[in-house]
Amino acid sequence: MIIGIDIGSTTTKAVAVEGGKILTTVKTRAFDSVTSATGALGKMILENNFDISSIEKIIITGAGSVNINKEIFGITTHKIDEIKAIGLGGMFLAKRDPVIIANIGTGTSIIEASNERILHLGGTGVGGGTITGLSKELIKTSVFDNIIRLAEKGDLDQVDLLIGDISEKDISFLDKSATAANFGKMLDTAEKEDIAMGIMNMVFQVIGVISVFAARSRHANCVLVTGNGSRNQIGQRVLEGISRMYNIKFEFPQDAEYATAIGAALSED
Ligand SMILES: Nc1ncnc2c1ncn2[C@@H]1O[C@H](COP(=O)(O)OP(=O)(O)OP(=O)(O)O)[C@@H](O)[C@H]1O
Ligand SMILES: [Mg+2]
Incomplete structure (x- = not known):
């Protein structure tokens, strides 16, 4: 073995x-x-x-x-090089190639993997570490389960400026509940729960949108999400919102948090 x-x-x-x-x-x-x-x-x-x-x-x-x-x-x-490992692990979990992978760890990297080549398309420093870091300062906890529990009860309308706040009508493909500016409202009445939700929403919206642009640039209509971020149910809901807006599908495979380790193990097969 x-x-x-x-x-x-x-x-x-x-x-x-x-x-x-x-x-x-x-x-x-x-x-x-x-x-x-x-x-x-x-x-x-x-x-x-x-x-x-x-x-x-x-x-x-x-x-x-x-x-x-x-x-x-x-x-x-x-x-083995981490990008190569993510690419191999992503293809194994997706059971297809080529595949666009958004690996959401502490930071986020976006990779296109095929049997011919594994390409690091780019990424963002916005990732799981952003959730724990901002939460530590803003809601005084960096314990992940606490952040999730708070965010589950949060109301985005307290922190985000929504399209509905600035317009009577939808703007282009953005309906009234879409975010116009993350943390752009930040009411004095915002509670810890609302801020936790605002952080979670911002991180996954950023990742979702750059994943969409990466996928489009490679003429793909689906993104495989790996890393611990793939398991986050609030994150999954945010990405599903992005999916409806931009018509790009996000997949959350089983064992997604092990994609990089799986790729490493398979690399000399
Ligand atoms: N129980 C948990 N303990 C720690 N982090 C968790 C937990 N559950 C979810 N997370 C989130 O997962 C993130 C880490 O994800 P992951 O383990 O995939 O990253 P990593 O591989 O260590 O980092 P990178 O790939 O960026 O070097 C944390 O920043 C945190 O937001
Ligand atoms: Mg990782």
């Missing part, structure tokens, strides 16, 4: 792959990249009663992989 480990800026994901199938996945979070990688692997071995000798090799990727230059636990360890 081959283990793929993606040492991301926030979390570390590991997958075990054999014969093109995912056997198991684990997620960990540690202060440094070596502890993250060895911790993820150790957890996987213990939880699944894996025999260490059955691990053929380990392939690492992600921002934290630059710090690891040795084999791990005596197992042959290779490194």
Whole structure:
């Protein structure tokens, strides 16, 4: 079996792959990249009663992989470029190519992957880290579950300037509930819940719109969403709103948060 480990800026994901199938996945979070990688692997071995000798090799990727230059636990360890890993993982999850992938991690990258080539189209520093960073300052929590719980009860009308606030009629394809300016209203009556929703909405609207433009530039009508951001249900709803407006579909595959690790594990197949 081959283990793929993606040492991301926030979390570390590991997958075990054999014969093109995912056997198991684990997620960990540690202060440094070596502890993250060895911790993820150790957890996987213990939880699944894996025999260490059955691990053929380990392939690492992600921002934290630059710090690891040795084999791990005596197992042959290779490194792979993160963009390539996202592309390979995205094609595996989408079961097709070419595919446009929006990988929403701490930041966001947009990639076009096909069997011929994997192209980094661009990205934005607006991502999951923007949600936790702004929340820490504005609503005094960076605990992700708290942010989600607050946002679920939030009212966007308290923070965003909506088309309905500035116009009696729809403007072009924007109806009255569409955002004219994120945080452009910011009423004094806005509560933590409303601000949490405003942050979540802004981050996913930005990602959604740049994904749409990226997809259009490559004549695609569908974007596969990967990374931890793919699992965010409020984010999914925001992206579905963008989807209706721009007629580009967003897909949220199972195991989306493991896409990069899966791509790493599959890279030497
Ligand atoms: N339980 C959680 N713990 C930490 N972050 C979470 C959790 N649930 C969701 N998130 C969100 O996921 C983001 C991290 O996503 P992900 O693990 O895909 O990124 P990463 O791979 O570490 O980063 P990058 O790919 O940008 O280097 C966090 O910034 C946060 O917004
Ligand atoms: Mg990542």
